[in-house]
Amino acid sequence: MHPGGDGQRICMTMLELGVERPDPMKLLEQQEAQRLPWLLPVRHSRMAENPFAFFRGNAVVMASDLARRPHSGLMVQLCGDAHLLNFGFYGSPERQLLFDINDFDETHPGPFEWDVQRLAASLVLAARSLGLSDKQQGKICRRGVRTYAETMAQFAAMPMLPMWVARLPLERLIDQRASANLRCHLEGVITSALRRDSRQAVRKLCESDGSGGLRFRHQPPLIWRFAHLPEHWMEGLQWQEWVAAVKASYISSLAPALQHLLSQFRLVDNAFKAVGVGSVGTRCGISLFVGEHPNDILVLQVKQANASVLAPYVDQPAPEHQGQRVVQGQRLLQTASDSFLGWCTNPAGDHLYGRSFRDWKGSVDVAQLDADGLKDYGKLCAWTLAKAHARSGDRRAIAAHIGDPKAYGRRLLEPAVEHADLAVHDHALLLRGIASGRISTSEIF
Structure with missing residues:
Protein backbone atom coordinates (compact mmCIF):
# COMPACT_ATOMS: atom_id res chain seq x y z
CA MET A 1 0.00 0.00 0.00
CA ARG A 195 -36.04 18.79 9.70
CA ARG A 196 -34.66 19.68 6.24
CA ASP A 197 -37.61 20.78 4.14
CA SER A 198 -38.71 23.84 2.17
CA ARG A 199 -39.72 25.74 5.31
CA GLN A 200 -36.30 25.15 6.86
CA ALA A 201 -34.67 26.30 3.61
CA VAL A 202 -36.72 29.50 3.67
CA ARG A 203 -35.72 30.23 7.26
CA LYS A 204 -32.05 29.85 6.32
CA LEU A 205 -31.94 31.42 2.85
CA CYS A 206 -34.72 34.02 2.68
CA GLU A 207 -35.58 37.48 3.98
CA SER A 208 -38.54 39.85 3.78
CA ASP A 209 -38.93 41.67 0.48
CA GLY A 210 -40.24 44.74 2.33
CA SER A 211 -43.81 44.22 1.14
CA GLY A 212 -44.82 41.28 3.29
CA GLY A 213 -43.38 38.68 0.92
CA LEU A 214 -40.19 36.62 0.77
CA ARG A 215 -37.09 36.69 -1.39
CA PHE A 216 -33.72 34.96 -1.34
CA ARG A 217 -30.97 36.70 0.59
CA HIS A 218 -28.38 38.01 -1.88
CA GLN A 219 -25.01 36.65 -0.69
CA PRO A 220 -22.55 36.61 -3.59
CA PRO A 221 -20.72 34.63 -4.73
CA LEU A 222 -22.49 31.65 -3.11
CA ILE A 223 -26.08 32.90 -3.51
CA TRP A 224 -26.75 35.33 -6.36
CA ARG A 225 -30.30 36.55 -6.90
CA PHE A 226 -31.36 36.69 -10.54
CA ALA A 227 -32.58 40.24 -9.96
CA HIS A 228 -28.91 41.27 -9.50
CA LEU A 229 -27.45 39.40 -12.49
CA PRO A 230 -25.82 41.41 -15.29
CA GLU A 231 -28.16 41.84 -18.28
CA HIS A 232 -25.96 39.83 -20.65
CA TRP A 233 -26.56 36.70 -18.55
CA MET A 234 -30.25 36.78 -19.47
CA GLU A 235 -29.94 36.84 -23.28
CA GLY A 236 -31.54 40.30 -23.34
CA LEU A 237 -34.55 39.18 -21.29
CA GLN A 238 -35.80 40.42 -17.94
CA TRP A 239 -35.06 37.83 -15.28
CA GLN A 240 -38.79 37.21 -14.79
CA GLU A 241 -39.14 36.39 -18.51
CA TRP A 242 -36.14 34.07 -18.35
CA VAL A 243 -37.48 32.21 -15.31
CA ALA A 244 -40.99 31.97 -16.80
CA ALA A 245 -39.55 30.29 -19.90
CA VAL A 246 -37.58 27.79 -17.80
CA LYS A 247 -40.62 27.09 -15.61
CA ALA A 248 -42.84 26.41 -18.62
CA SER A 249 -40.26 24.03 -20.11
CA TYR A 250 -39.82 22.22 -16.78
CA ILE A 251 -43.54 21.83 -16.10
CA SER A 252 -44.08 20.28 -19.53
CA SER A 253 -41.88 17.32 -18.49
CA LEU A 254 -43.92 16.56 -15.35
CA ALA A 255 -46.88 14.23 -14.97
CA PRO A 256 -50.29 15.97 -15.25
CA ALA A 257 -50.96 15.61 -11.51
CA LEU A 258 -47.71 17.43 -10.67
CA GLN A 259 -48.49 20.10 -13.26
CA HIS A 260 -51.79 20.71 -11.47
CA LEU A 261 -50.07 20.82 -8.08
CA LEU A 262 -47.52 23.42 -9.22
CA SER A 263 -50.31 25.51 -10.76
CA GLN A 264 -51.45 26.18 -7.17
CA PHE A 265 -48.13 27.95 -6.42
CA ARG A 266 -46.70 31.26 -7.57
CA LEU A 267 -42.99 31.64 -8.40
CA VAL A 268 -41.68 34.69 -6.51
CA ASP A 269 -37.88 34.58 -6.65
CA ASN A 270 -34.90 32.80 -8.18
CA ALA A 271 -31.18 32.67 -7.40
CA PHE A 272 -27.99 30.87 -8.36
CA LYS A 273 -26.61 28.80 -5.48
CA ALA A 274 -23.24 27.04 -5.29
CA VAL A 275 -23.66 23.40 -4.28
CA GLY A 276 -21.36 20.46 -3.63
CA VAL A 277 -17.82 20.24 -4.98
CA GLY A 278 -17.95 18.82 -8.50
CA SER A 279 -21.07 20.86 -9.35
CA VAL A 280 -19.70 24.24 -8.30
CA GLY A 281 -19.77 26.62 -11.25
CA THR A 282 -22.61 24.93 -13.10
CA ARG A 283 -25.82 26.91 -13.46
CA CYS A 284 -27.56 25.69 -10.34
CA GLY A 285 -30.62 27.71 -9.38
CA ILE A 286 -33.12 27.63 -6.55
CA SER A 287 -36.71 28.77 -7.03
CA LEU A 288 -39.10 29.97 -4.33
CA PHE A 289 -42.80 29.15 -4.78
CA VAL A 290 -45.62 30.25 -2.47
CA GLY A 291 -49.30 29.32 -2.33
CA GLU A 292 -52.37 30.90 -0.82
CA HIS A 293 -51.91 29.34 2.63
CA PRO A 294 -49.05 30.82 4.71
CA ASN A 295 -47.53 27.34 5.03
CA ASP A 296 -47.66 26.65 1.30
CA ILE A 297 -43.96 27.13 0.60
CA LEU A 298 -41.95 25.13 -1.91
CA VAL A 299 -38.29 25.44 -2.86
CA LEU A 300 -37.17 23.62 -5.99
CA GLN A 301 -33.69 23.30 -7.44
CA VAL A 302 -32.81 23.47 -11.13
CA LYS A 303 -29.33 22.27 -12.10
CA GLN A 304 -27.45 22.49 -15.34
CA ALA A 305 -26.88 19.08 -16.91
CA ASN A 306 -23.84 18.78 -19.13
CA ALA A 307 -22.82 15.62 -20.95
CA SER A 308 -21.67 12.89 -18.56
CA VAL A 309 -17.91 12.66 -18.08
CA LEU A 310 -18.29 9.00 -19.10
CA ALA A 311 -19.94 9.72 -22.46
CA PRO A 312 -16.70 9.98 -24.51
CA TYR A 313 -15.58 6.54 -23.36
CA VAL A 314 -18.62 4.32 -23.92
CA ASP A 315 -20.53 3.55 -27.08
CA GLN A 316 -23.92 3.32 -25.41
CA PRO A 317 -27.08 5.29 -26.22
CA ALA A 318 -28.37 7.98 -23.86
CA PRO A 319 -30.97 10.75 -24.28
CA GLU A 320 -29.72 13.75 -26.24
CA HIS A 321 -31.23 16.09 -23.66
CA GLN A 322 -28.82 15.94 -20.74
CA GLY A 323 -31.48 16.79 -18.16
CA GLN A 324 -33.60 13.93 -19.43
CA ARG A 325 -30.53 11.67 -19.15
CA VAL A 326 -30.13 12.58 -15.48
CA VAL A 327 -33.83 12.17 -14.64
CA GLN A 328 -34.26 8.86 -16.42
CA GLY A 329 -31.03 7.52 -14.94
CA GLN A 330 -32.12 8.51 -11.43
CA ARG A 331 -35.52 6.89 -11.82
CA LEU A 332 -33.92 3.67 -13.04
CA LEU A 333 -31.34 3.47 -10.24
CA GLN A 334 -33.41 4.57 -7.23
CA THR A 335 -36.09 2.40 -5.66
CA ALA A 336 -38.27 5.52 -5.28
CA SER A 337 -37.57 8.97 -6.67
CA ASP A 338 -38.51 12.61 -6.08
CA SER A 339 -41.92 13.45 -7.54
CA PHE A 340 -40.60 16.79 -8.78
CA LEU A 341 -37.93 15.31 -11.06
CA GLY A 342 -38.21 16.88 -14.50
CA TRP A 343 -36.05 18.38 -17.22
CA CYS A 344 -36.06 21.63 -19.16
CA THR A 345 -34.09 23.99 -21.41
CA ASN A 346 -33.36 27.65 -20.70
CA PRO A 347 -33.51 30.44 -23.32
CA ALA A 348 -29.74 30.13 -23.89
CA GLY A 349 -30.18 26.47 -24.84
CA ASP A 350 -28.63 25.01 -21.68
CA HIS A 351 -30.02 21.66 -20.57
CA LEU A 352 -31.25 21.49 -16.97
CA TYR A 353 -33.18 19.26 -14.61
CA GLY A 354 -35.40 20.12 -11.66
CA ARG A 355 -36.01 18.46 -8.31
CA SER A 356 -36.86 19.20 -4.68
CA PHE A 357 -34.20 21.32 -3.01
CA ARG A 358 -34.41 20.10 0.57
CA ASP A 359 -36.75 17.21 1.14
CA TRP A 360 -35.46 15.31 4.17
CA LYS A 361 -32.01 15.22 2.61
CA GLY A 362 -29.13 14.18 4.83
CA SER A 363 -25.66 12.72 4.42
CA VAL A 364 -23.05 11.06 6.59
CA ASP A 365 -20.06 13.10 7.77
CA VAL A 366 -17.14 10.73 7.21
Whole structure:
Protein backbone atom coordinates (compact mmCIF):
# COMPACT_ATOMS: atom_id res chain seq x y z
CA MET A 1 0.00 0.00 0.00
CA HIS A 2 1.19 3.53 -0.73
CA PRO A 3 -0.84 6.06 1.24
CA GLY A 4 1.41 8.94 0.29
CA GLY A 5 0.61 8.80 -3.40
CA ASP A 6 4.28 8.47 -4.43
CA GLY A 7 4.66 10.19 -7.81
CA GLN A 8 7.30 7.71 -9.03
CA ARG A 9 5.01 4.78 -8.28
CA ILE A 10 2.16 6.49 -10.16
CA CYS A 11 4.32 7.00 -13.24
CA MET A 12 5.38 3.34 -13.14
CA THR A 13 1.76 2.23 -12.85
CA MET A 14 0.69 4.29 -15.85
CA LEU A 15 3.62 2.99 -17.89
CA GLU A 16 2.61 -0.54 -16.95
CA LEU A 17 -0.83 0.28 -18.36
CA GLY A 18 0.91 1.20 -21.62
CA VAL A 19 -0.75 4.62 -21.91
CA GLU A 20 0.12 8.28 -21.57
CA ARG A 21 -2.12 9.86 -18.95
CA PRO A 22 -3.74 13.19 -19.90
CA ASP A 23 -2.87 16.21 -17.77
CA PRO A 24 -5.54 16.20 -15.01
CA MET A 25 -5.39 19.98 -14.63
CA LYS A 26 -6.15 20.42 -18.33
CA LEU A 27 -9.12 18.07 -18.03
CA LEU A 28 -10.47 20.16 -15.16
CA GLU A 29 -9.81 23.37 -17.09
CA GLN A 30 -11.70 22.06 -20.12
CA GLN A 31 -14.62 21.08 -17.90
CA GLU A 32 -14.73 24.56 -16.35
CA ALA A 33 -14.81 26.43 -19.66
CA GLN A 34 -18.64 26.62 -19.63
CA ARG A 35 -19.06 27.26 -15.91
CA LEU A 36 -19.94 30.46 -14.07
CA PRO A 37 -16.59 32.25 -13.76
CA TRP A 38 -17.25 33.85 -10.37
CA LEU A 39 -17.70 30.40 -8.79
CA LEU A 40 -14.55 28.72 -10.14
CA PRO A 41 -12.36 30.06 -7.28
CA VAL A 42 -14.91 28.56 -4.86
CA ARG A 43 -14.68 25.20 -6.61
CA HIS A 44 -10.88 25.22 -6.49
CA SER A 45 -10.88 26.09 -2.79
CA ARG A 46 -13.26 23.24 -1.99
CA MET A 47 -11.22 20.75 -4.02
CA ALA A 48 -7.98 21.94 -2.43
CA GLU A 49 -9.15 21.04 1.09
CA ASN A 50 -7.70 17.50 0.97
CA PRO A 51 -7.23 14.61 -1.51
CA PHE A 52 -10.70 13.20 -0.72
CA ALA A 53 -12.31 16.57 -1.52
CA PHE A 54 -10.30 16.71 -4.75
CA PHE A 55 -11.47 13.19 -5.59
CA ARG A 56 -15.11 14.26 -5.14
CA GLY A 57 -14.62 16.96 -7.75
CA ASN A 58 -12.48 14.95 -10.17
CA ALA A 59 -14.98 12.58 -11.78
CA VAL A 60 -13.79 13.83 -15.17
CA VAL A 61 -10.22 12.79 -14.36
CA MET A 62 -11.09 9.35 -13.01
CA ALA A 63 -13.34 8.69 -16.00
CA SER A 64 -10.30 9.17 -18.22
CA ASP A 65 -8.26 6.80 -16.05
CA LEU A 66 -11.00 4.14 -15.93
CA ALA A 67 -11.35 4.23 -19.72
CA ARG A 68 -7.75 3.07 -20.05
CA ARG A 69 -8.37 -0.14 -18.15
CA PRO A 70 -9.95 -3.34 -19.47
CA HIS A 71 -13.50 -4.04 -18.31
CA SER A 72 -16.10 -6.81 -18.39
CA GLY A 73 -18.40 -5.32 -21.02
CA LEU A 74 -21.35 -5.96 -18.67
CA MET A 75 -23.34 -2.73 -18.97
CA VAL A 76 -25.58 -1.10 -16.38
CA GLN A 77 -26.94 2.38 -15.80
CA LEU A 78 -24.00 3.86 -13.89
CA CYS A 79 -24.27 6.44 -11.17
CA GLY A 80 -21.09 7.76 -12.79
CA ASP A 81 -19.79 9.33 -9.57
CA ALA A 82 -20.35 6.64 -6.94
CA HIS A 83 -18.16 7.94 -4.13
CA LEU A 84 -19.21 7.62 -0.50
CA LEU A 85 -20.69 11.09 -0.16
CA ASN A 86 -23.04 10.66 -3.12
CA PHE A 87 -25.18 8.32 -1.02
CA GLY A 88 -27.61 9.63 1.56
CA PHE A 89 -31.14 10.17 2.82
CA TYR A 90 -34.17 11.75 1.17
CA GLY A 91 -37.95 11.63 1.44
CA SER A 92 -39.99 9.38 -0.85
CA PRO A 93 -43.27 10.60 -2.40
CA GLU A 94 -45.02 8.46 0.25
CA ARG A 95 -43.16 10.40 2.98
CA GLN A 96 -40.79 7.63 4.00
CA LEU A 97 -37.15 8.38 4.74
CA LEU A 98 -35.00 6.40 2.29
CA PHE A 99 -31.28 5.78 1.87
CA ASP A 100 -30.00 5.56 -1.69
CA ILE A 101 -27.66 7.05 -4.27
CA ASN A 102 -28.49 10.76 -4.36
CA ASP A 103 -26.36 12.32 -7.10
CA PHE A 104 -26.83 11.49 -10.78
CA ASP A 105 -25.18 14.32 -12.71
CA GLU A 106 -22.80 11.83 -14.37
CA THR A 107 -25.21 8.92 -14.80
CA HIS A 108 -24.72 7.06 -18.09
CA PRO A 109 -24.74 3.47 -19.35
CA GLY A 110 -21.37 1.81 -18.89
CA PRO A 111 -19.48 -1.19 -17.43
CA PHE A 112 -20.61 -1.94 -13.87
CA GLU A 113 -17.10 -2.05 -12.41
CA TRP A 114 -16.49 1.66 -13.08
CA ASP A 115 -18.92 2.54 -10.29
CA VAL A 116 -17.51 -0.17 -8.03
CA GLN A 117 -13.96 1.07 -8.51
CA ARG A 118 -14.93 4.68 -7.75
CA LEU A 119 -16.69 3.57 -4.57
CA ALA A 120 -13.69 1.42 -3.60
CA ALA A 121 -11.21 4.27 -4.18
CA SER A 122 -13.38 6.63 -2.12
CA LEU A 123 -13.28 4.12 0.76
CA VAL A 124 -9.48 4.13 0.65
CA LEU A 125 -9.33 7.94 0.56
CA ALA A 126 -11.90 8.29 3.34
CA ALA A 127 -9.88 5.88 5.48
CA ARG A 128 -6.73 7.89 4.83
CA SER A 129 -8.53 11.12 5.76
CA LEU A 130 -9.21 9.54 9.16
CA GLY A 131 -5.52 8.65 9.58
CA LEU A 132 -6.15 4.90 9.45
CA SER A 133 -3.34 2.45 8.79
CA ASP A 134 -2.66 0.69 5.50
CA LYS A 135 -4.07 -2.51 7.00
CA GLN A 136 -7.28 -0.78 8.05
CA GLN A 137 -7.61 0.93 4.65
CA GLY A 138 -7.35 -2.44 2.93
CA LYS A 139 -9.85 -4.10 5.25
CA ILE A 140 -12.43 -1.33 4.77
CA CYS A 141 -12.05 -1.38 0.98
CA ARG A 142 -12.15 -5.17 0.67
CA ARG A 143 -15.21 -5.44 2.90
CA GLY A 144 -17.12 -2.84 0.87
CA VAL A 145 -16.36 -4.55 -2.44
CA ARG A 146 -17.17 -7.95 -0.93
CA THR A 147 -20.56 -6.64 0.22
CA TYR A 148 -21.30 -5.42 -3.31
CA ALA A 149 -20.48 -8.91 -4.66
CA GLU A 150 -22.49 -10.73 -1.98
CA THR A 151 -25.49 -8.47 -2.53
CA MET A 152 -25.36 -8.91 -6.30
CA ALA A 153 -25.37 -12.68 -5.80
CA GLN A 154 -28.44 -12.38 -3.56
CA PHE A 155 -30.25 -10.23 -6.13
CA ALA A 156 -29.27 -12.66 -8.90
CA ALA A 157 -31.17 -15.39 -7.05
CA MET A 158 -34.31 -13.25 -6.53
CA PRO A 159 -37.35 -12.86 -8.78
CA MET A 160 -37.50 -9.56 -10.64
CA LEU A 161 -40.36 -7.86 -8.75
CA PRO A 162 -39.01 -8.29 -5.17
CA MET A 163 -35.57 -7.21 -6.36
CA TRP A 164 -37.02 -4.15 -8.11
CA VAL A 165 -38.59 -2.76 -4.93
CA ALA A 166 -35.79 -3.71 -2.51
CA ARG A 167 -34.78 -0.96 -0.09
CA LEU A 168 -32.91 -0.52 3.17
CA PRO A 169 -35.42 0.15 5.98
CA LEU A 170 -34.34 2.46 8.79
CA GLU A 171 -34.23 -0.38 11.29
CA ARG A 172 -31.57 -2.06 9.17
CA LEU A 173 -29.61 1.17 8.78
CA ILE A 174 -29.43 1.47 12.55
CA ASP A 175 -28.80 -2.26 12.96
CA GLN A 176 -27.63 -3.29 16.41
CA ARG A 177 -24.98 -5.41 14.73
CA ALA A 178 -23.43 -2.31 13.17
CA SER A 179 -20.77 -0.35 15.03
CA ALA A 180 -21.92 1.89 17.86
CA ASN A 181 -20.10 4.77 16.16
CA LEU A 182 -22.14 4.47 12.95
CA ARG A 183 -25.43 3.87 14.78
CA CYS A 184 -24.99 6.98 16.89
CA HIS A 185 -24.00 9.11 13.89
CA LEU A 186 -26.87 7.85 11.72
CA GLU A 187 -29.39 8.64 14.45
CA GLY A 188 -28.17 12.24 14.42
CA VAL A 189 -28.16 12.43 10.61
CA ILE A 190 -31.73 11.07 10.46
CA THR A 191 -32.98 13.51 13.09
CA SER A 192 -31.41 16.39 11.16
CA ALA A 193 -32.68 15.13 7.78
CA LEU A 194 -36.29 15.05 8.98
CA ARG A 195 -36.04 18.79 9.70
CA ARG A 196 -34.66 19.68 6.24
CA ASP A 197 -37.61 20.78 4.14
CA SER A 198 -38.71 23.84 2.17
CA ARG A 199 -39.72 25.74 5.31
CA GLN A 200 -36.30 25.15 6.86
CA ALA A 201 -34.67 26.30 3.61
CA VAL A 202 -36.72 29.50 3.67
CA ARG A 203 -35.72 30.23 7.26
CA LYS A 204 -32.05 29.85 6.32
CA LEU A 205 -31.94 31.42 2.85
CA CYS A 206 -34.72 34.02 2.68
CA GLU A 207 -35.58 37.48 3.98
CA SER A 208 -38.54 39.85 3.78
CA ASP A 209 -38.93 41.67 0.48
CA GLY A 210 -40.24 44.74 2.33
CA SER A 211 -43.81 44.22 1.14
CA GLY A 212 -44.82 41.28 3.29
CA GLY A 213 -43.38 38.68 0.92
CA LEU A 214 -40.19 36.62 0.77
CA ARG A 215 -37.09 36.69 -1.39
CA PHE A 216 -33.72 34.96 -1.34
CA ARG A 217 -30.97 36.70 0.59
CA HIS A 218 -28.38 38.01 -1.88
CA GLN A 219 -25.01 36.65 -0.69
CA PRO A 220 -22.55 36.61 -3.59
CA PRO A 221 -20.72 34.63 -4.73
CA LEU A 222 -22.49 31.65 -3.11
CA ILE A 223 -26.08 32.90 -3.51
CA TRP A 224 -26.75 35.33 -6.36
CA ARG A 225 -30.30 36.55 -6.90
CA PHE A 226 -31.36 36.69 -10.54
CA ALA A 227 -32.58 40.24 -9.96
CA HIS A 228 -28.91 41.27 -9.50
CA LEU A 229 -27.45 39.40 -12.49
CA PRO A 230 -25.82 41.41 -15.29
CA GLU A 231 -28.16 41.84 -18.28
CA HIS A 232 -25.96 39.83 -20.65
CA TRP A 233 -26.56 36.70 -18.55
CA MET A 234 -30.25 36.78 -19.47
CA GLU A 235 -29.94 36.84 -23.28
CA GLY A 236 -31.54 40.30 -23.34
CA LEU A 237 -34.55 39.18 -21.29
CA GLN A 238 -35.80 40.42 -17.94
CA TRP A 239 -35.06 37.83 -15.28
CA GLN A 240 -38.79 37.21 -14.79
CA GLU A 241 -39.14 36.39 -18.51
CA TRP A 242 -36.14 34.07 -18.35
CA VAL A 243 -37.48 32.21 -15.31
CA ALA A 244 -40.99 31.97 -16.80
CA ALA A 245 -39.55 30.29 -19.90
CA VAL A 246 -37.58 27.79 -17.80
CA LYS A 247 -40.62 27.09 -15.61
CA ALA A 248 -42.84 26.41 -18.62
CA SER A 249 -40.26 24.03 -20.11
CA TYR A 250 -39.82 22.22 -16.78
CA ILE A 251 -43.54 21.83 -16.10
CA SER A 252 -44.08 20.28 -19.53
CA SER A 253 -41.88 17.32 -18.49
CA LEU A 254 -43.92 16.56 -15.35
CA ALA A 255 -46.88 14.23 -14.97
CA PRO A 256 -50.29 15.97 -15.25
CA ALA A 257 -50.96 15.61 -11.51
CA LEU A 258 -47.71 17.43 -10.67
CA GLN A 259 -48.49 20.10 -13.26
CA HIS A 260 -51.79 20.71 -11.47
CA LEU A 261 -50.07 20.82 -8.08
CA LEU A 262 -47.52 23.42 -9.22
CA SER A 263 -50.31 25.51 -10.76
CA GLN A 264 -51.45 26.18 -7.17
CA PHE A 265 -48.13 27.95 -6.42
CA ARG A 266 -46.70 31.26 -7.57
CA LEU A 267 -42.99 31.64 -8.40
CA VAL A 268 -41.68 34.69 -6.51
CA ASP A 269 -37.88 34.58 -6.65
CA ASN A 270 -34.90 32.80 -8.18
CA ALA A 271 -31.18 32.67 -7.40
CA PHE A 272 -27.99 30.87 -8.36
CA LYS A 273 -26.61 28.80 -5.48
CA ALA A 274 -23.24 27.04 -5.29
CA VAL A 275 -23.66 23.40 -4.28
CA GLY A 276 -21.36 20.46 -3.63
CA VAL A 277 -17.82 20.24 -4.98
CA GLY A 278 -17.95 18.82 -8.50
CA SER A 279 -21.07 20.86 -9.35
CA VAL A 280 -19.70 24.24 -8.30
CA GLY A 281 -19.77 26.62 -11.25
CA THR A 282 -22.61 24.93 -13.10
CA ARG A 283 -25.82 26.91 -13.46
CA CYS A 284 -27.56 25.69 -10.34
CA GLY A 285 -30.62 27.71 -9.38
CA ILE A 286 -33.12 27.63 -6.55
CA SER A 287 -36.71 28.77 -7.03
CA LEU A 288 -39.10 29.97 -4.33
CA PHE A 289 -42.80 29.15 -4.78
CA VAL A 290 -45.62 30.25 -2.47
CA GLY A 291 -49.30 29.32 -2.33
CA GLU A 292 -52.37 30.90 -0.82
CA HIS A 293 -51.91 29.34 2.63
CA PRO A 294 -49.05 30.82 4.71
CA ASN A 295 -47.53 27.34 5.03
CA ASP A 296 -47.66 26.65 1.30
CA ILE A 297 -43.96 27.13 0.60
CA LEU A 298 -41.95 25.13 -1.91
CA VAL A 299 -38.29 25.44 -2.86
CA LEU A 300 -37.17 23.62 -5.99
CA GLN A 301 -33.69 23.30 -7.44
CA VAL A 302 -32.81 23.47 -11.13
CA LYS A 303 -29.33 22.27 -12.10
CA GLN A 304 -27.45 22.49 -15.34
CA ALA A 305 -26.88 19.08 -16.91
CA ASN A 306 -23.84 18.78 -19.13
CA ALA A 307 -22.82 15.62 -20.95
CA SER A 308 -21.67 12.89 -18.56
CA VAL A 309 -17.91 12.66 -18.08
CA LEU A 310 -18.29 9.00 -19.10
CA ALA A 311 -19.94 9.72 -22.46
CA PRO A 312 -16.70 9.98 -24.51
CA TYR A 313 -15.58 6.54 -23.36
CA VAL A 314 -18.62 4.32 -23.92
CA ASP A 315 -20.53 3.55 -27.08
CA GLN A 316 -23.92 3.32 -25.41
CA PRO A 317 -27.08 5.29 -26.22
CA ALA A 318 -28.37 7.98 -23.86
CA PRO A 319 -30.97 10.75 -24.28
CA GLU A 320 -29.72 13.75 -26.24
CA HIS A 321 -31.23 16.09 -23.66
CA GLN A 322 -28.82 15.94 -20.74
CA GLY A 323 -31.48 16.79 -18.16
CA GLN A 324 -33.60 13.93 -19.43
CA ARG A 325 -30.53 11.67 -19.15
CA VAL A 326 -30.13 12.58 -15.48
CA VAL A 327 -33.83 12.17 -14.64
CA GLN A 328 -34.26 8.86 -16.42
CA GLY A 329 -31.03 7.52 -14.94
CA GLN A 330 -32.12 8.51 -11.43
CA ARG A 331 -35.52 6.89 -11.82
CA LEU A 332 -33.92 3.67 -13.04
CA LEU A 333 -31.34 3.47 -10.24
CA GLN A 334 -33.41 4.57 -7.23
CA THR A 335 -36.09 2.40 -5.66
CA ALA A 336 -38.27 5.52 -5.28
CA SER A 337 -37.57 8.97 -6.67
CA ASP A 338 -38.51 12.61 -6.08
CA SER A 339 -41.92 13.45 -7.54
CA PHE A 340 -40.60 16.79 -8.78
CA LEU A 341 -37.93 15.31 -11.06
CA GLY A 342 -38.21 16.88 -14.50
CA TRP A 343 -36.05 18.38 -17.22
CA CYS A 344 -36.06 21.63 -19.16
CA THR A 345 -34.09 23.99 -21.41
CA ASN A 346 -33.36 27.65 -20.70
CA PRO A 347 -33.51 30.44 -23.32
CA ALA A 348 -29.74 30.13 -23.89
CA GLY A 349 -30.18 26.47 -24.84
CA ASP A 350 -28.63 25.01 -21.68
CA HIS A 351 -30.02 21.66 -20.57
CA LEU A 352 -31.25 21.49 -16.97
CA TYR A 353 -33.18 19.26 -14.61
CA GLY A 354 -35.40 20.12 -11.66
CA ARG A 355 -36.01 18.46 -8.31
CA SER A 356 -36.86 19.20 -4.68
CA PHE A 357 -34.20 21.32 -3.01
CA ARG A 358 -34.41 20.10 0.57
CA ASP A 359 -36.75 17.21 1.14
CA TRP A 360 -35.46 15.31 4.17
CA LYS A 361 -32.01 15.22 2.61
CA GLY A 362 -29.13 14.18 4.83
CA SER A 363 -25.66 12.72 4.42
CA VAL A 364 -23.05 11.06 6.59
CA ASP A 365 -20.06 13.10 7.77
CA VAL A 366 -17.14 10.73 7.21
CA ALA A 367 -14.99 12.79 9.61
CA GLN A 368 -17.27 11.65 12.46
CA LEU A 369 -16.67 7.94 11.80
CA ASP A 370 -14.06 5.60 13.19
CA ALA A 371 -12.62 2.54 11.42
CA ASP A 372 -15.57 0.29 12.26
CA GLY A 373 -18.08 3.02 11.45
CA LEU A 374 -16.51 3.64 8.04
CA LYS A 375 -16.40 -0.09 7.29
CA ASP A 376 -20.08 -0.51 8.10
CA TYR A 377 -21.05 2.63 6.20
CA GLY A 378 -19.11 1.37 3.19
CA LYS A 379 -21.18 -1.83 3.35
CA LEU A 380 -24.43 0.18 3.28
CA CYS A 381 -23.27 2.10 0.21
CA ALA A 382 -22.07 -1.09 -1.49
CA TRP A 383 -25.46 -2.79 -0.89
CA THR A 384 -27.19 0.25 -2.34
CA LEU A 385 -24.94 0.35 -5.41
CA ALA A 386 -25.51 -3.35 -6.08
CA LYS A 387 -29.26 -2.79 -5.87
CA ALA A 388 -29.04 0.03 -8.42
CA HIS A 389 -26.96 -2.07 -10.81
CA ALA A 390 -29.25 -5.09 -10.39
CA ARG A 391 -32.22 -2.93 -11.43
CA SER A 392 -30.53 -1.67 -14.58
CA GLY A 393 -28.27 -4.52 -15.74
CA ASP A 394 -28.02 -8.30 -16.04
CA ARG A 395 -27.62 -9.17 -12.35
CA ARG A 396 -27.02 -12.86 -13.01
CA ALA A 397 -24.27 -12.21 -15.54
CA ILE A 398 -22.62 -9.70 -13.19
CA ALA A 399 -22.75 -12.14 -10.25
CA ALA A 400 -21.28 -14.91 -12.43
CA HIS A 401 -18.50 -12.61 -13.64
CA ILE A 402 -17.62 -11.56 -10.08
CA GLY A 403 -17.43 -15.11 -8.75
CA ASP A 404 -16.21 -15.49 -5.18
CA PRO A 405 -17.01 -12.28 -3.23
CA LYS A 406 -13.90 -12.48 -1.01
CA ALA A 407 -11.63 -12.93 -4.00
CA TYR A 408 -13.34 -10.02 -5.76
CA GLY A 409 -12.67 -7.79 -2.77
CA ARG A 410 -9.00 -8.72 -2.87
CA ARG A 411 -8.86 -8.25 -6.65
CA LEU A 412 -10.21 -4.69 -6.59
CA LEU A 413 -8.03 -3.49 -3.71
CA GLU A 414 -4.95 -2.79 -5.84
CA PRO A 415 -6.75 -0.64 -8.47
CA ALA A 416 -8.59 1.15 -5.66
CA VAL A 417 -5.27 2.07 -4.05
CA GLU A 418 -3.88 3.16 -7.42
CA HIS A 419 -6.82 5.48 -8.04
CA ALA A 420 -6.49 6.87 -4.52
CA ASP A 421 -2.77 7.47 -5.13
CA LEU A 422 -3.59 9.27 -8.36
CA ALA A 423 -6.04 11.52 -6.49
CA VAL A 424 -3.29 12.38 -3.98
CA HIS A 425 -0.90 13.11 -6.83
CA ASP A 426 -3.42 15.25 -8.71
CA HIS A 427 -4.40 17.11 -5.54
CA ALA A 428 -0.73 18.06 -5.15
CA LEU A 429 -0.77 19.40 -8.73
CA LEU A 430 -3.78 21.53 -7.84
CA LEU A 431 -2.02 22.92 -4.76
CA ARG A 432 1.05 23.77 -6.86
CA GLY A 433 -1.16 25.56 -9.37
CA ILE A 434 -2.77 27.55 -6.56
CA ALA A 435 0.62 28.40 -5.03
CA SER A 436 1.91 29.65 -8.39
CA GLY A 437 -1.16 31.83 -8.89
CA ARG A 438 -2.20 29.96 -12.06
CA ILE A 439 -5.32 28.55 -10.36
CA SER A 440 -7.61 30.96 -8.53
CA THR A 441 -9.13 30.40 -5.08
CA SER A 442 -11.63 32.09 -2.81
CA GLU A 443 -11.71 32.84 0.90
CA ILE A 444 -15.47 32.22 0.77
CA PHE A 445 -16.22 28.57 0.09
